[in-house]
Amino acid sequence: MKTDARPDTIVIALGGNAFQTKGDKGTAEEYWRNAYTAADLIVRLVEEKYGVVVTHGNGPQVGIIAEWMSLGLKNKNIPPMPLDVAGAMSQGWLGYMLQQALYNKLAEKKLLGSLVKGVVTVITQTLVDRNDPAFKDPTKYIGPWYEKDEAEKLSKELGWVFKPDPRGGYRRVVASPDPIGQVEIDAIKTLVEQGFIVIADGGGGIPVYRGDDGLLHGVEAVIDKDLGAERMASALEADVLLILTDVEKAYLNYGTPNAKPLDVLRVSEALKYYREGHFKPGSMGPKILAGVRFVQNGGKMAVIAHLKQAYDALKGNAGTRIIPD
Ligand SMILES: Nc1ncnc2c1ncn2[C@@H]1O[C@H](COP(=O)(O)OP(=O)(O)OP(=O)(O)O)[C@@H](O)[C@H]1O
Numbered sequence: 057m058k059t060d061a062r063p064d065t066i067v068i069a070l071g072g073n074a075f076q077t078k079g080d081k082g083t084a085e086e087y088w089r090n091a092y093t094a095a096d097l098i099v100r101l102v103e104e105k106y107g108v109v110v111t112h113g114n115g116p117q118v119g120i121i122a123e124w125m126s127l128g129l130k131n132k133n134i135p136p137m138p139l140d141v142a143g144a145m146s147q148g149w150l151g152y153m154l155q156q157a158l159y160n161k162l163a164e165k166k167l168l169g170s171l172v173k174g175v176v177t178v179i180t181q182t183l184v185d186r187n188d189p190a191f192k193d194p195t196k197y198i199g200p201w202y203e204k205d206e207a208e209k210l211s212k213e214l215g216w217v218f219k220p221d222p223r224g225g226y227r228r229v230v231a232s233p234d235p236i237g238q239v240e241i242d243a244i245k246t247l248v249e250q251g252f253i254v255i256a257d258g259g260g261g262i263p264v265y266r267g268d269d270g271l272l273h274g275v276e277a278v279i280d281k282d283l284g285a286e287r288m289a290s291a292l293e294a295d296v297l298l299i300l301t302d303v304e305k306a307y308l309n310y311g312t313p314n315a316k317p318l319d320v321l322r323v324s325e326a327l328k329y330y331r332e333g334h335f336k337p338g339s340m341g342p343k344i345l346a347g348v349r350f351v352q353n354g355g356k357m358a359v360i361a362h363l364k365q366a367y368d369a370l371k372g373n374a375g376t377r378i379i380p381d
């Protein structure tokens with residue numbers, strides 16, 4: 057247990073398995089059950105007197121929102137909301153569930169008001185560069201599959217970009233630009249310092265850019281949640297970035313008979329393996345990159361671990377740790 061005046065801060069990035077596990081249909085009951093399981097794990101870290109900021113992915117949920125909107129458009133001519141608004145919806149959806157689950161777990165343990173002042177979700181906008189090269193070549197598939205003629209119609213009407221999906225049909229693609237930083241970072245920081253558990257930057261944040269007018273504008277893109285989490289952890293000068301997912305460790309030669317689990321990686325080793333292509337883009341790749349960036353920016357340690365091993369990972373007894381050279 058820590059005794060210094062300023063508690064250590066950890067930023068926890070929850071993977072998709074925190075809300076929807078294998079075999080789930082995606083019912084509200086399943087979401088609540090999973091939210092309570094995650095809340096249990098997080099409260100265990102709070103009990104160790106860490107200041108906690110939680111972020112989460114939103115890929116499946118934005119996909120579901122896109123499906124709902126596509127049905128609404130088709131059947132009732134309800135205009136769809138743009139992707140940045142869908143991102144905000146997903147932050148509210150998952151933020152609410154986790155916020156209530158955390159509140160109730162803390163209340164049960166009589167930790168509310170004593171150890172923790174409260175739990176709050178911050179709808180978070182994350183700045184991206186309008187000239188990010190990612191906008192020239194959108195690669196992230198989102199939402200439902202369409203027939204070619206439907207895709208062409210939507211492309212004309214809404215300006216969406218479609219690509220043939222390797223699994224058949226056509227799907228909308230959007231860019232995944234590199235996050236620069238969270239617009240609400242000062243609010244997040246103040247809340248943590250005041251003893252609140254903060255849920256923020258869900259789905260990597262709602263991508264926005266600052267126009268020539270100096271004002272914010274939403275952009276139809278997605279941000280990788282691990283890279284977003286790094287921006288937040290570095291800006292908060294957090295001590296640890298804890299990336300929780302559905303594998304126990306990062307591996308070399310993943311998925312081959314020579315797979316080798318990694319316990320500790322110095323930044324330079326992590327970068328070397330990253331460049332050699334050991335970590336897949338879009339899944340383990342951004343986690344390693346987020347860990348490397350966090351440590352390069354002054355963080356003590358980034359850990360990638362299975363959700364169920366959150367506590368042991370924080371203590372250095374599970375997962376893959378990325379540490380300074
Ligand atoms: N070198 C590697 N070592 C370990 N896992 C790897 C590696 N390369 C790719 N992976 C894959 O990365 C996956 C974890 O990343 P993924 O993006 O799927 O999960 P997440 O970010 O936790 O959740 P989500 O993206 O659904 O929100 C693992 O399930 C594994 O299949």
Ligand SMILES: [Mg+2]
Pocket residue numbers: 071113338339
């Ligand atoms: Mg992921």
